[in-house]
Amino acid sequence: MSKEITSRAADYAQWYNDLVIKGGLADYSAVRGCMVIKPYGFALWENMRDALDKMFKDTGHVNAYFPLFIPKSFLSKEAAHIEGFAKECAVVTHYRLKNDPDGGGLIVDPEAKLEEELIVRPTSETIIWNTYKDWIQSYRDLPLLVNQWANVVRWEMRTRLFLRTAEFLWQEGHTAHATSEEAVAETRQMLDVYATFAEEFMAMPVIKGVKTISERFAGAEDTYCIEALMQDGKALQAGTSHFLGQNFAKAFEVKFLTKENKQEYVWATSWGVSTRLIGALVMAHSDDQGLVMPPRIAPxxxxxxxxxxxxxxxxxxxxxxxxxxxxxxxxxxxxxxxxxxxxxxxxxxxxxxxxxxxxxxxxxxxxxxxxxxxxxxxxxxxxxxxxxxxxxxxxxxxLDEIQLNLYNKAKTYRDAHITMVDDWDRFVELLDEKGGFLSAHWDGTAETEETIKEKTKATIRCIPLDNKKEAGKCILTGQPSEQRVLFARAY
RNA sequence: CGGGAAGUAGCGCAGCCCGGUAGCGCACCUGGUUUGGGACCAGGGGGUCGCAGGUUCGAAUCCUGUCUUCCCGACCA
CATH class of the missing domain: 3.40.50.800 (Anticodon-binding domain)
Incomplete structure (x- = not known):
């Protein structure tokens, strides 16, 4: 009656909005691109947060909190990093308002300009590595396993409730290690934590994989991800875990003394999931009657x-x-x-x-x-x-049965929407008609990846971790390829 | 940031073209009857018409600007 929900078939995007708003998860706010998370939605987030937090603690991590503001100079220390985030940063330039002498109400006091502008964190690598520099002296200080629960701001052109908002809540883990191997192991471990959480708590099957260079996090050596499939056949990146190599250690001069009394740069990881997971949850299980909550995290x-x-x-x-x-x-x-x-x-x-x-x-x-x-x-x-x-x-x-049923249903759908394809015309056709993941050969070049994106709007979601090597020909160029990768249109 | 649509009571909308006392449904309040899949009757309360200017005797209505949202693109988690 008063709360009709648009059907998925009629308008998928509107269906999603209806669920979020009429289901009481969130509301639009008076601030562009920002949402209000309502009590029901926040209760859901709290359940997700609590489950994840326990998993982080169980794997030896501790929580801390770093500043919302980052000096502009910090952000520019890692070249790839700044390149990735510069276009979407909110910047604080002044610290005071005053009454307009011309009677126009409050204005920014031009006298109160900051000497160094502050960036509202889009992610915290820089402020954290600047801090780690002081925390890490010797191999005895490693590994350093810290997580923070925080809000971040990325000034997005186009926003969607939970899926992409200017401000969102997340957790970001930042770890420092003595060896590359240990850091890679940490990266993979946290990816497993995310996958386990998604599957066991959210009842949402995910594919673990590694990103291509062009989809990689700005400043990372390798970006791992979990990819989920939504009911409209579009993929959604539900979590990422990055092996940062020594990039940030070098940018912020974070060295440690080895047992052999030698100075070495530390190895880093970072990993995060956000309130975007709520959007994933909504689109993974809900139907035309409304939301469907998996019991383990249902408020x-x-x-x-x-x-x-x-x-x-x-x-x-x-x-x-x-x-x-x-x-x-x-x-x-x-x-x-x-x-x-x-x-x-x-x-x-x-x-x-x-x-x-x-x-x-x-x-x-x-x-x-x-x-x-x-x-x-x-x-x-x-x-x-x-x-x-x-x-x-x-x-x-x-409740157990419902949890399992939701997972199985989502997995059946997901598995039915991973299609092997070796022909370009068929590839294009499948994207429009069926959607989902397309498993196809790729010649490994960024150019081809970009061309496919331009032609079809599909991107390489990941190279699955359990991928088997298989000789073949690139779906677009016909060049030799040694394995299939997963393409999809994505959120 | 481009293209389209929208903003009028808590929610959903009509009124605007053609300027002249702000309306309807749901929700809300009171009383009564009801209660196994979104109850019914009677009475009642509630609106700076997004905001700011302008035109006019008079603006929800015409003009300009601005803010916000939605949809489609470009960009990105």
Whole structure:
């Protein structure tokens, strides 16, 4: 009624916007390109953050916090890095406002110009490596394994809720190591952490791979990524992990003394995931009725909707619901009871479906008489009547089943959308008609990559880590190729 | 940053062409009847018409500027 959702078939982009806004995840704000993350969306982020944070701690990392502002001179120390970010930096030039003497309200005080302009961090490599210089003296200080949860700003031309906003929340890990091998191992380890998180918590299958040179992070030697596939057949980079070599160590003079008392530059990594994951989650599982939340990170896993006539029934049902809640909560299940009398049950059913709550329990007087409840699962919309006896265990298993089903469904779709193709015309045709990943040979040159992008808007998403070597001919140029790479149109 | 569309009550919209008392649906408040898939009846409250200038006796309506959003491109996570 009041909250119609555009169907995916009618307008995929609008469907996505509808889910984010009507599902209560976020809103547009008065600031261009910036969004307000609403409590429901932030609860989701908190669950993602908590799960990831634990995984980071379990792999030996600690959290710290570095400044929002970066002196302009820092950013320019690493040539490739500045090249990559210069075009999208917000710059602070003054530190004071004053009343316009001509009565025009507040103006920037021209007297208050900063001696050195400050950049609002688009990422923190430079300020962090400038700091690490002081933290690292000897091999005994290594490895240095630090993560920070922060906001960053990248001045984007065109923004989309969660997928690309001028300001976003993320975590960025920055580590320093004594050897190249150790840094590469760290890079790969964190990529595995991301892949595990995406698959086990978000129920979103991902492909681990390495980026081509042109898709590489500015300042990295190698960029690894996890790539996910959305329901419209477009790929989305869900996380990246970079092997930075000694680029930042050299730019910021970060050296350490080896056991042999020799000065050497340290080896670095950085890795991050952002609130973009929320956009990925929305597009991976949701349907035309609304959001579909994977149980493991759903802000609410179960909602109980009472169905009653009159205060007496409300009272009795409320008591039973409280008991169910207590049992579920004791099992660590996040459950909400909605006895708001302003909305009728049917309205609540639709509302919670839109919010994607995995399991709904309907509890009415009739059920109490029969010692049963009706449970409905969001993913398949199946309903069943089950006994109140042993309900918590049934719910617990159902949540696991939903989690698994979402993953399997997404994986089936994803696997069905990786297409091997060896013919250029077919390649172009598939992009338009089917979408998804196209596994094709590439001659390894940036020129060919660029030409394919110009002709088709498809980019090389990654070279899968488990790729097998296979001689073939480049899809565009026919030049010899030693392996297939994954092409797709991407967010 | 280019091209298109839009901004009027919390939300969705009409009114604008042709200037003259700001309207409809949902939501909200009160009372009543209801409650197993987005209830109904009656009464009621709420709007600097994005913002700033201009034209005019008079501007939601005409003109100029500006801000914001959406869609499509270019750029990028």
């Amino acid at each position: 609410q896993q179960v909602v109980i909707v009472p169905i009653f006539k009159g205060d007496e029934q409300k009272q009795i049902i409320g008591e039973k619901a409280a008991q169910i809640m207590k049992e579920l909560t004791a099992m660590g299940i996040r459950v909400k009871y909605d006895d708001n009398e302003n909305a009728r049950p049917g309205w609540k059913f639709a509302e919670y479906e839109m919010k994607g709550i995995p399991v709904r329990i309907a509890l009415g007087a009739r059920d109490l008489e029969n010692n049963v409840v009706e449970i409905a699962r969001r993913d398949t919309k199946e309903k069943q009547t089950v006994s109140l006896d042993g309900l918590p265990e049934v719910i617990r298993q159902l």
